[in-house]
Amino acid sequence: MSTTSSRRRFLSTALRTGLVVGAGSAVLAACSEATPASTPVGAGSPVAPANSVPAGSIPPSADPVLTGEQALARLVAGNARFVADRDERLDEGVARRVAVSKGQHPFATVLGCVDSRVPIELVFDQGLGDLVVVRSAGEALDHSVVGSLEFGVAELHTPLLVVLGHQRCGALDATIKAIDAHQRTSEAGQIDYLVETLTPAVRQVAGKPGDRLTNAIHANVDLVLAELRKSPVIAPLEKSGKVKLVGAYYELDTGQVVLT
Ligand SMILES: [Zn+2]
Incomplete structure (x- = not known):
């Protein structure tokens, strides 16, 4: 068994059993997959079209059998509520907090930017236990980001993985400026790492x-x-149809998420 696979198996076991894995001050919190019997489960529940879906008509995200398409429809419907200023936020109250305290079945993993104007749960009008959210400037990938996304789809079994870019992204704008100026953005720190990571996208266009x-x-x-x-x-999860990968673009001006 490779070191990687044994480490992953350990992590997987730890997560299933609720074990907290600590390393110095950094603690990877346990995320038990167990769902309490009292948690409502709406297996195979239909997802109504966007613009017409109150959050309360959809069972909580404990539903473990959503398809990628159904998960995407739920996100689209939530964004439609956000755009229309009809956020329902029914999944944020005490009852929901108690319901998900012993287990979680998020229905989507989303990678977005750190931009303060693009809070993922808000723009999709989702609540506690609904989304696995990973954010990095310009959606830049590194080992931690990729590992966190893998965790979302492989260990928490979300059927959907969304990469959400956004209008007027400052990280990509800074990358453009650094390239044009032929200079680093800073002498110290890790911001240049972000610029280097995002540079291929700027070069490509x-x-x-x-x-x-x-x-x-x-x-x-x-x-x-x-x-x-x-x-x-x-890759194998997408190939087998267990995970749907989707690109998306958030418009700051309208609040709308456009699938790409
Ligand atoms: Zn950004």
Whole structure:
């Protein structure tokens, strides 16, 4: 058994049993998959079309059998509520907190930017236990980000993985400026790591018509998806139909998430 696979098996076992794995001050909190018997489960429940779905009409996300398409429809419906300023936030109260305290069945894993204007749960009008959210500037990938996304789809079994770029992303804008100036963004720290990571997206759209930043943001989502499809954990899940991978773009001006 390889070191990697034994480590992963250990992690998987620890997560199933609720064991907390500590390493110095960093603690990987246990995330038991067990669902209390009292938790409502709406197996195979239909998902109504966007613009017409109050959150309360959909069973809590304890539903373990959503397909990727159903999960995506739930996100789309939640974003429609957000855009229309009809957020329901029914999954944020005490009852929900108690319901998910002993177990979780999130229905989507989402990678988004750290931008303060793009809080993932809010723009999709979702609550406690609904989403596995990973955020990094410009959705930049590193080992921790990829590992966290793998954790979402492989250990928490979300049937959907979304990479969400957004309008006027400052991380990609900074990358463009650094490339044009032929200089680093800082002498110390890790911001240049982000710039280096995002540089391929900017290079890819050089000379293309349209807004350069917007083009780079879209190219970045595509590159991130392509990179995630190289993951030995994510790739087979997508191939077998257990996980749906989707790119998306959040418009700051409208609040709307557009699938790409
Ligand atoms: Zn951003």
